[in-house]
Amino acid sequence: MYDQIIVGKIGKIIFQIQKIFDIVVLYNFNLKKWGTITLIIIGKILFFIIILIILEFIFNKGVRFIVRRIVNSTHFIWDNILYENKVFDSLAHFFPLSIGLIFINSFFNDYHTIIIYLEKVFDILFVLIVLQFLIRVVNSIMRIATSENNHQTIAVRSFSQLLKIISIIFCILVIIAILTKNDLITILTSLGAITAFVILVFRDTILGFVSGVQMASTKMIKSGDWIKIPKYSIEGTVIEINLISAKIENFDKTITSVPTYDLISTAVINFEFMRQKNIRRIKRSILFNIQSFHFCNSYKLKKYQHIYLIKNYIQKKQKEIDLLNKNENIDTYIKINGNRLTNIGLFRQYALTFLSKHPKISKSETLMIRYLETTPYGLPVELYCFTNTSESIKYEQIQANVFDHLLTVAKEFDLEVTQVIKKGI
Template structure:
């Protein structure tokens, strides 16, 4: 303190001499002295900030180089130690306010408010950097827990910012925090309306994390928006989905639990993918099989046993019922569409890329004005998109071509688009 007294006396003498030489009045001298002190005071704080920042960063580097942990590296990269370094010069500056400006109580009052606000901002910076570090440490792998951590961290940052703003308001208005909070009660409805998406996003994140519905990395489809892709981020207010054309779609987080969302991740984990596609046949090409066509079909490897077995079964049935077979409609007979359906089923059963442990069938759908759809319902033994499309294409390439051998006509709806 004696050093500061000597400094103040010498400082005033120098500035009074300087101002007298330039013919300034008493008030001008005082203002000049105050401005000079503020500049010197600010310069001292900048020097202290530089010194302490170098010291803290040096110590931080030594600590992370001597440990095998990952979290201290993340703290260092997010400049958490730099935030700690700000406290030391500010604390020294706050202590020196009264001795340096002891004859100027108004200046002391304003400087104390400024320092209080700076302390609040530094604490806010420190909290945000710590929260970011914790989020990076906790979300190193994609999991359902990641969504909860991200939602909690973003909500905590928003609350911290709001709380610090309220503290700054209380410092500027000289009111305690309770009084400020009470005065804000009247605009609670407006605050809730403004942060509606934030609140809904937080609730959605907690629900998704607890029920394990969706996580980052899942392949999903949202019918409401007609989008399908991979989830790359789920935060407090929105979810980012990378579509298969490499575009990014952002949807509200709340929509992930409030609308119909298809999650294909289970399918990908099982490494299977469904084929559900139909071939449209002209009903006019359907016909009963005669002896010539049956003899031809008996040479088809996949259905020759089926035809032999069915012929025996039908022959016994018609004989027992004493049915006149001279009329085609009488009795039981094989049809070309029925034999083709069995051929398609046998083809799928012997296909090495079609899963035999899942549902596998060939069925008729409801007739349409364009013909009768025959649907193939099965699963490939891979979920990879490129391989899946190749398998599906090869199956339909074969069956569409094979339909001609059964005298079936595939309906081709013509339009005026093509000549």
């Protein structure tokens, strides 16, 4: 009832303004004598537009003032986001347009053709305002969902971008229906012939949407994850995943974009679980010259028994070897008879004990020293363990300290580290 009274008063004001306009234009300027009806129509249209702009300004300011008071009085976050994205501004546009549409007939009562065209213009404006309102609501929902749960970011962005595309296409079809005076079903039926073309054009969009839903449901990859894509030789942090592409910030601070579908169709290494467990693997080998390998004689064993980390190991193993050789009645004068300790074996045990006692090496994960396949350059001895931190700088420091120590210690066991020297250098 109150709204009807306001609209009625606004209508009376517009009617009085129209009469004043007719008196001024038709009599003071005597435009009828000139026969310029076109100028009269243009003048009315411009005058009508000016009135709508004034109403738009008044309603927009009023709605923003009221909504700001309401938003400031609440403790919710979502209403602040709706206000910042100007969702309520889109609602304010409906009031002046509705008033203008109601009074088109009374303002242009002598020009039926103008009324028809203006009604089409107003219908198109209503469609555009609805589209603007939907896009702003979708943006707000995406911000709200993103701030609450990063795992849902992918799905929300995919859904929001897809919803925007569908809304834009639907509004374009409605505008075409308005301009051609056809119903929407007829327009949609006529599009059936170009369905294959539409699917081809939006192939990446469809694949990106499906990929986003799969990644969000399985939580495979999300924004902020540290990933590696061997196919493209990319390693970095995911900063955004949208409907079409994913943006990855490389460690050299460059940005690489890859199709979203590639994140599920190709091999992707995700280091995020490793970072959550706060561990990181060391898997690196030292290449030794096989010619430096030899059996340890009694003199060497006495020397190595003073090394704290392998002292107990040497004593235990030597007793086992001596007992075995005695039971088997083996002539130990010849070196290849029986069992003997070697310098490479003692080094391997030293490295294993060194890592197991290292305060920065995880004791709950796999820890081993193993021989890799022999190469023409020597025997690789691989260290396989995990640091108790995943931070890159600390990890590199731990790894460097470990290899600094072991490479230096290798000389004490008379081992020679292979260095491949290229010809011409």
